[in-house]
Amino acid sequence: MVLIKVEKAEIAQKMTSLLVIGIFENEQDFSQSKELDSTSSSIIRQILKNREFKGSFGSNITLYTVDKAPMKKIMLIGLGQKEKFTNERARIIAGKAALNAKELGLTEFTISLSNVDEDLVEAICEGISLSLYSFSKYKTDNNEKESLNLEVSILINSESTKFQSIIEKVKLIAEAVYFGRDLSNLPPNECSPARLASVALSLASEHAMKVRIVERYEMETIGLAGIVAVGKGSNNPPKMIILEYSGAPSDQKPYLLVGKAVTFDTGGISLKPGDKMDEMKFDKCGGCIVLAILKAIASLKLPINVVGIVPSVENMPSSTAYRPGDIIRMYNGKTVEVLNTDAEGRIILADALAYGITLYNPKAIIDLATLTGACIIALGANVAAAIGTSKELIEKLRRVSEKTGEKIWELPLYDEFHEQIKSTVADIKNVGGRPGGAITAAAFLSNFAADFPWIHLDIAGTAWTQDGTFERSYNPKGATGFGIRTLVKLLAEDRNGKL
Ligand code: BES
Numbered sequence: 001m002v003l004i005k006v007e008k009a010e011i012a013q014k015m016t017s018l019l020v021i022g023i024f025e026n027e028q029d030f031s032q033s034k035e036l037d038s039t040s041s042s043i044i045r046q047i048l049k050n051r052e053f054k055g056s057f058g059s060n061i062t063l064y065t066v067d068k069a070p071m072k073k074i075m076l077i078g079l080g081q082k083e084k085f086t087n088e089r090a091r092i093i094a095g096k097a098a099l100n101a102k103e104l105g106l107t108e109f110t111i112s113l114s115n116v117d118e119d120l121v122e123a124i125c126e127g128i129s130l131s132l133y134s135f136s137k138y139k140t141d142n143n144e145k146e147s148l149n150l151e152v153s154i155l156i157n158s159e160s161t162k163f164q165s166i167i168e169k170v171k172l173i174a175e176a177v178y179f180g181r182d183l184s185n186l187p188p189n190e191c192s193p194a195r196l197a198s199v200a201l202s203l204a205s206e207h208a209m210k211v212r213i214v215e216r217y218e219m220e221t222i223g224l225a226g227i228v229a230v231g232k233g234s235n236n237p238p239k240m241i242i243l244e245y246s247g248a249p250s251d252q253k254p255y256l257l258v259g260k261a262v263t264f265d266t267g268g269i270s271l272k273p274g275d276k277m278d279e280m281k282f283d284k285c286g287g288c289i290v291l292a293i294l295k296a297i298a299s300l301k302l303p304i305n306v307v308g309i310v311p312s313v314e315n316m317p318s319s320t321a322y323r324p325g326d327i328i329r330m331y332n333g334k335t336v337e338v339l340n341t342d343a344e345g346r347i348i349l350a351d352a353l354a355y356g357i358t359l360y361n362p363k364a365i366i367d368l369a370t371l372t373g374a375c376i377i378a379l380g381a382n383v384a385a386a387i388g389t390s391k392e393l394i395e396k397l398r399r400v401s402e403k404t405g406e407k408i409w410e411l412p413l414y415d416e417f418h419e420q421i422k423s424t425v426a427d428i429k430n431v432g433g434r435p436g437g438a439i440t441a442a443a444f445l446s447n448f449a450a451d452f453p454w455i456h457l458d459i460a461g462t463a464w465t466q467d468g469t470f471e472r473s474y475n476p477k478g479a480t481g482f483g484i485r486t487l488v489k490l491l492a493e494d495r496n497g498k499l
């Protein structure tokens with residue numbers, strides 16, 4: 001992975017193969033100009049004056065210093081309007097700079113933005129690290145395999161003892177994001193529920209976490225009938241992964257994270273149309289993200305207790321598959337009429353939620369799932385939906401998400417939505433019709449979260465890059481790892497057992 005450091009060096013003296021300078025839109029007297037050597041500085045001023053470079057967000061121009069200055073090249077990169085500048089924009093810019101350096105085959109570069117504070121350093125580090133990810137495991141040609149050796153200096157104007165610890169923290173989080181993306185990007189022929197379970201076993205031993213894999217026979221005995229039903233159509237048996245991280249005394253209640261891991265969602269007997277069905281390998285992203293969050297929390301040694309539960313199945317049509325019309329008695333005793341086998345995520349999550357609250361009495365629950373196409377219709381491919389029973393927790397989550405750039409918007413869980421999933425033959429049915437589809441899915445889940453503070457995050461639009469995804473340098477094609485940074489940041493805010 002890339003090596004990042006902060007440096008309080010004179011910009012004009014900086015020996016580097018590429019100096020990246022951020023320039024605001026229509027900024028003629030850019031702040032670093034005084035510090036540069038006079039030739040470079042006057043050339044840049046001229047370029048800005050002639051409006052050959054306007055500083056619009058993301059634009060860039062590269063100048064060669066032809067041995068007249070210690071840096072070989074200077075890249076001006078547009079920061080857009082000053083009033084609109086955010087840490088998210090810095091993340092995107094830093095990612096672009098890193099990709100540029102990679103493209104040029106450089107082994108190091110330097111980046112200088114004005115007024116670099118701690119949050120900005122964090123965003124720059126994230127942008128650089130996350131943009132350099134690539135999934136090249138299945139590329140046979142060695143040139144396409146990544147062996148990246150890159151060092152980056154971030155120039156700062158004032159020392160802070162915190163910078164180094166921020167860099168180290170971002171490195172651990174980026175490693176978790178890489179892990180989550182790698183797992184999510186695996187093709188469905190290589191990633192069965194059993195494979196996820198074995199990855200969880202290695203993760204647990206690496207970080208000294210407790211782990212348990214609930215096998216199908218045990219699910220049958222203890223009554224996890226929802227997970228068994230959805231998994232019935234596949235030769236790859238379902239698994240339920242339980243990871244426990246203990247960073248606080250055992251009398252402190254844990255946070256419970258639950259992640260949907262459908263390793264492939266064909267829709268089952270209610271078969272999906274063929275178009276883009278391959279993307280349903282990403283239907284395991286919620287579960288992969290939960291594993292990645294536990295990895296991050298364990299490596300950061302956060303002083304909290306966290307339990308991660310990942311119900312994992314493959315949803316296939318076959319003579320042994322569950323069918324529309326089936327009625328399932330779930331782990332918490334409620335009965336579910338299956339009207340569409342493609343609404344399988346809520347069924348496996350429901351059992352995992354009910355099991356998790358019974359076993360762990362958590363202080364709060366967050367589930368993550370690529371749960372509904374309706375979520376994409378409602379909020380698009382750049383915003384995740386948050387639906388739940390704790391206003392306070394949703395507000396905190398939203399505030400944190402504004403910092404991480406992982407956009408989250410709340411949808412309401414009004415009583416009307418519960419009406420839509422009432423069944424005539426069972427307690428509830430697994431579909432509530434097209435209107436408000438993302439919310440009726442959450443209404444279904446709420447039947448299994450009892451009165452615990454709970455948030456459901458529908459990441460159907462944001463878990464991977466798809467039609468409508470806004471291009472962000474730091475989210476290369478494929479799985480994004482959406483949610484890892486936000487939830488780790490949220491949980492890191494826990495003070496003495498309270499968020
Ligand atoms: N995994 C899908 C949801 C999905 C679809 C996520 C497309 C991302 C992109 C889920 O299991 C599903 O198929 N949901 C159905 C529910 C419907 C039958 C009520 C859907 O959204 O169409």
Ligand code: ZN
Pocket residue numbers: 265267341342343344345
């Ligand atoms: Zn489905």
Ligand code: ZN
Pocket residue numbers: 262265283342344345370371
């Ligand atoms: Zn699904």
